Amino acid sequence: MGLGISLISFLLVxxxxxxxxxxxxxxxxFMAYVPYVALAVFVIGLIIRILRWGRSPVPFRITTTxxxxxxxxxxxxxxLDNPSSALGTxxxxxxxxxxxxxxxxxxxxxxxxxxxxxxxxxxxxFFSLAFHWSFLIIFLRHFRFFTExxxxxxxxxxxxxxxFQVGLPIIYITDVLILSGLTFLFxxxxxxxxxxxxxxxxxxxxxxxxxGIATTGVLLRYFxxxxxxxxxxxxxxxxxxQAVSQELINKLSPLFAIHFFxxxxxxxxxxxxxxxxxxGVFLSPTRNLANNNRMKRHINPWNYDVPVHTYEEYxxxxxxxxxxxxxxxxxxx
Amino acid sequence: xxxxxxPEELIKTFNLKxxxxxxxxxxxxxxxxxxxYAGSEEALIYLDQPNPRKWQVTxxxxxxxxxxxEIILEGLRERLEKYRSLKIFMDICVRCGACADKCHxxxxxxxxxxxxxxxxxxLRSVYRREFTTAGKLMGRMVGARELTFDVLKEWxxxxxxxxxxxRCSVFCPYGIDTAEITFLTRELMNLIGVNIDWIMTPVKNxxxxxxxxxxxPHGMKDxxxxxxxxxxxxxxxxxxVPINKKGAEILFVTPSADYFATPHxxxxxxxxxxxxxxxxxxxxxTYASEGGNFGSFVSHELMKRLNNKIYAEAKRLGVKWxxxxxxxxxxxVIHQYMDTMNGPAxxxxxxxxPITGTVFENAKSTKMVHICEFTADLIYHNKIxxxxxxxxxxxxxxxxxxxxxxxxxxxxxxRYIIKNVMRKFTEMPDNTIREQTFxxxxxxxxxxxxxxxxxxxxxxxxxxxxxxxxxxxxxxxCLCICAIDKANLPPLFEFWVPGLxxxxxxxxxxxxLVMTGEKPREVDLRLNPLNNVEEKL
Numbered sequence: 001m002g003l004g005i006s007l008i009s010f011l012l013v014x015x016x017x018x019x020x021x022x023x024x025x026x027x028x029x030f031m032a033y034v035p036y037v038a039l040a041v042f043v044i045g046l047i048i049r050i051l052r053w054g055r056s057p058v059p060f061r062i063t064t065t066x067x068x069x070x071x072x073x074x075x076x077x078x079x080l081d082n083p084s085s086a087l088g089t090x091x092x093x094x095x096x097x098x099x100x101x102x103x104x105x106x107x108x109x110x111x112x113x114x115x116x117x118x119x120x121x122x123x124x125x126f127f128s129l130a131f132h133w134s135f136l137i138i139f140l141r142h143f144r145f146f147t148e149x150x151x152x153x154x155x156x157x158x159x160x161x162x163x164f165q166v167g168l169p170i171i172y173i174t175d176v177l178i179l180s181g182l183t184f185l186f187x188x189x190x191x192x193x194x195x196x197x198x199x200x201x202x203x204x205x206x207x208x209x210x211x212g213i214a215t216t217g218v219l220l221r222y223f224x225x226x227x228x229x230x231x232x233x234x235x236x237x238x239x240x241x242q243a244v245s246q247e248l249i250n251k252l253s254p255l256f257a258i259h260f261f262x263x264x265x266x267x268x269x270x271x272x273x274x275x276x277x278x279x280g281v282f283l284s285p286t287r288n289l290a291n292n293n294r295m296k297r298h299i300n301p302w303n304y305d306v307p308v309h310t311y312e313e314y315x316x317x318x319x320x321x322x323x324x325x326x327x328x329x330x331x332x333x
Numbered sequence: 334x335x336x337x338x339x340p341e342e343l344i345k346t347f348n349l350k351x352x353x354x355x356x357x358x359x360x361x362x363x364x365x366x367x368x369x370y371a372g373s374e375e376a377l378i379y380l381d382q383p384n385p386r387k388w389q390v391t392x393x394x395x396x397x398x399x400x401x402x403e404i405i406l407e408g409l410r411e412r413l414e415k416y417r418s419l420k421i422f423m424d425i426c427v428r429c430g431a432c433a434d435k436c437h438x439x440x441x442x443x444x445x446x447x448x449x450x451x452x453x454x455x456l457r458s459v460y461r462r463e464f465t466t467a468g469k470l471m472g473r474m475v476g477a478r479e480l481t482f483d484v485l486k487e488w489x490x491x492x493x494x495x496x497x498x499x500r501c502s503v504f505c506p507y508g509i510d511t512a513e514i515t516f517l518t519r520e521l522m523n524l525i526g527v528n529i530d531w532i533m534t535p536v537k538n539x540x541x542x543x544x545x546x547x548x549x550p551h552g553m554k555d556x557x558x559x560x561x562x563x564x565x566x567x568x569x570x571x572x573x574v575p576i577n578k579k580g581a582e583i584l585f586v587t588p589s590a591d592y593f594a595t596p597h598x599x600x601x602x603x604x605x606x607x608x609x610x611x612x613x614x615x616x617x618x619t620y621a622s623e624g625g626n627f628g629s630f631v632s633h634e635l636m637k638r639l640n641n642k643i644y645a646e647a648k649r650l651g652v653k654w655x656x657x658x659x660x661x662x663x664x665x666v667i668h669q670y671m672d673t674m675n676g677p678a679x680x681x682x683x684x685x686x687p688i689t690g691t692v693f694e695n696a697k698s699t700k701m702v703h704i705c706e707f708t709a710d711l712i713y714h715n716k717i718x719x720x721x722x723x724x725x726x727x728x729x730x731x732x733x734x735x736x737x738x739x740x741x742x743x744x745x746x747x748r749y750i751i752k753n754v755m756r757k758f759t760e761m762p763d764n765t766i767r768e769q770t771f772x773x774x775x776x777x778x779x780x781x782x783x784x785x786x787x788x789x790x791x792x793x794x795x796x797x798x799x800x801x802x803x804x805x806x807x808x809x810x811c812l813c814i815c816a817i818d819k820a821n822l823p824p825l826f827e828f829w830v831p832g833l834x835x836x837x838x839x840x841x842x843x844x845x846l847v848m849t850g851e852k853p854r855e856v857d858l859r860l861n862p863l864n865n866v867e868e869k870l
């Protein structure tokens with residue numbers, strides 16, 4: 001369901017970006033004003049989303065435990081997969097967020113001669129991790145366009161990223177990884193029947209959009225070079241809320257306009273979609289709570305009294321039988 | 334019913350590569366053997382639950398309140414405000430599909446709606462339609478749909494095809510817990526009187542008599558005394574059975590199946606022998622005679638109403654702390670809910686083993702200790718004498734019960750005990766034990782005869798792993814620490830792995846326990862002759 005809808009939506013965004021890049025009047029609008037709308041929607045949308053999650057309390061401590069609990073002193077606790085302290089929980093969250101710990105466990109179940117067998121399946125983990133980390137590093141590398149002077153970490157990242165020194169300009173590893181990661185995730189949705197069944201337009205679309213951003217970015221870097229001095233002047237102006245001149249905008253290539261419009265679209269789309277998992281993962285109660293339930297009482301802010309069947313009512317009903325059976329009672333008659 | 338389907342036929346229907354179809358267009362099919370009967374009118378009236386009436390799942394009219402959609406949507410709105418878990422789980426799933434082949438019901442049925450992600454989408458689609466702008470505007474295009482009677486039927490079918498085992502939650506990169514979604518959706522359905530009888534009647538019984546079988550106090554006493562008599566016959570030792578004893582040091586709460594069903598009963602004998610041998614000052618309670626909490630299968634409120642009895646009884650009897658028997662969902666409730674719901678247990682003391690002096694710091698707030706923690710501590714401190722050779726006719730494997738593993742982390746304690754009370758122990762394959770353990774297929778109240786086919790399907794992954802160690806290593810008993818396991822694994826194994834027995838960890842303790850003044854043992858707790866290895870293997 002929804003591959004067609006997503007493709008059409010993506011092509012629509014592409015068309016708008018392209019038209020914006022070649023029609024001078026529109027270009028000013030899309031380059032000088034749209035980014036502010038996008039940034040505002042992104043920041044405000046994400047804040048609203050997180051506040052809305054935060055408004056709901058966590059009534060019970062429902063940690064999913066994935067290892068030995070803390071119990072007797074001579075039994076070795078699995079402090080990261082079943083943490084009982086704040087530090088352990090922090091460790092668990094870091095492993096989850098930075099290295100996708102749970103996805104790393106992934107297995108594949110198959111039938112072999114009427115037997116179920118499980119094999120290690122790290123592809124999803126590998127390509128997801130490759131995609132997410134590459135995206136982050138590419139974003140950080142872009143700081144060379146955002147600020148003047150360029151932060152020192154950018155040079156460091158560029159050196160590592162271009163470690164193999166292949167090609168000219170040097171090919172970044174992250175460029176290769178992000179494209180292969182996204183392609184894998186996209187093809188998996190189409191060719192793995194289980195994943196295809198569960199996929200919605202909102203699953204294909206962001207993949208296509210980010211694929212669009214990465215592809216136009218790669219084209220800009222390696223094939224259709226744009227005026228980088230102009231690009232930098234432009235982004236710095238936008239980010240420092242300064243007016244951008246018509247002359248400057250004219251220097252930006254249509255391909256850059258498309259790249260830029262894709263990014264704006266992503267910013268707007270982000271808080272309205274599943275992409276908010278970026279923030280939500282921090283708040284997941286099965287992961288971010290220590291498994292110290294029996295050690296430390298968890299308070300439910302809306303805990304309320306419920307009707308109960310008291311011992312007195314119980315004894316009232318069964319007293320005769322209890323006395324006859326010689327079971328102690330509170331009232332003898 | 335079991336005679337109607339055959340394993341070799343069922344296995345042919347397994348398929349992990351479902352054909353692509355838009356799942357919203359596939360109607361639910363209430364096939365005989367794959368669903369549970371509706372909740373009884375009487376139980377709902379006794380418990381003061383909404384919409385009591387006589388109805389059947391296959392009826393065209395479920396006799397719902399006229400505004401049932403409104404009731405459910407209002408209930409959903411309320412729960413979104415009360416449970417951050419629900420809100421987060423509705424919003425952040427990326428449908429990566431890592432959970433898909435982790436669910437025992439999907440593995441055994443091949444039905445895409447049994448993939449945890451799709452099970453959650455059944456609710457999420459309605460959430461999107463009612464609570465998100467995109468869903469309101471674009472409907473099916475963004476995976477949103479209205480709550481219709483067909484959707485309700487789908488909810489009933491598939492949310493009672495989830496055993497709240499949480500295996501999917503282990504693999505989910507965001508820890509999305511289908512048990513939580515199932516739990517809350519069942520709670521929503523309960524608002525309009527849509528529930529199943531094997532949950533509602535046990536809840537009623539537990540509420541009234543203290544235990545889910547509805548056994549009255551004298552019946553419970555008879556049963557415990559029968560166990561004492563059986564113990565005397567086997568060991569020559571007379572055991573007193575303390576019941577509702579005020580001033581005892583410890584209140585012992587175990588699932589009621591332990592004193593009425595086999596093979597649970599042998600585990601009960603094991604507890605009683607152990608307590609007698611170490612001279613424990615404890616008591617059973619007829620009022621709090623059920624550890625298992627059937628309320629936890631249908632609503633937080635019913636869970637609380639039943640769980641209330643344990644602390645109330647501990648207070649009335651004036652015990653110092655509480656010890657709990659072998660049970661699965663019971664321990665999730667005790668570990669993750671009891672203190673929050675019905676605490677603080679400030680009238681109790683931090684549990685301290687009177688035999689070893691060990692203070693159970695890990696239970697210092699809830700004040701309830703798992704029997705495996707307690708016994709492991711005894712063995713570690715050499716406080717009991719064991720003769721593991723008395724279990725030589727058994728070659729065991731251990732089935733981690735879902736909730737103690739994924740809602741608690743009780744993994745090593747039972748293993749430590751097993752390795753000390755018997756000599757032949759083999760683990761099932763890694764992907765099927767510990768936090769990756771597979772459900773028996775009948776947890777959370779769906780272990781009924783009418784649901785037999787679905788249980789055999791859902792239990793297949795567990796049975797498959799057990800079969801592997803039986804065939805390869807000659808394992809002849811599967812031990813477990815859960816009353817539902819003990820009730821369901823026997824028919825499951827009879828179906829898939831004939832000849833494989835099921836037992837509790839403390840049954841093996843009872844066999845191995847050398848009791849002061851006992852006569853030479855000739856039989857184990859099942860009256861199997863000892864030292865006759867050939868016969869058993």
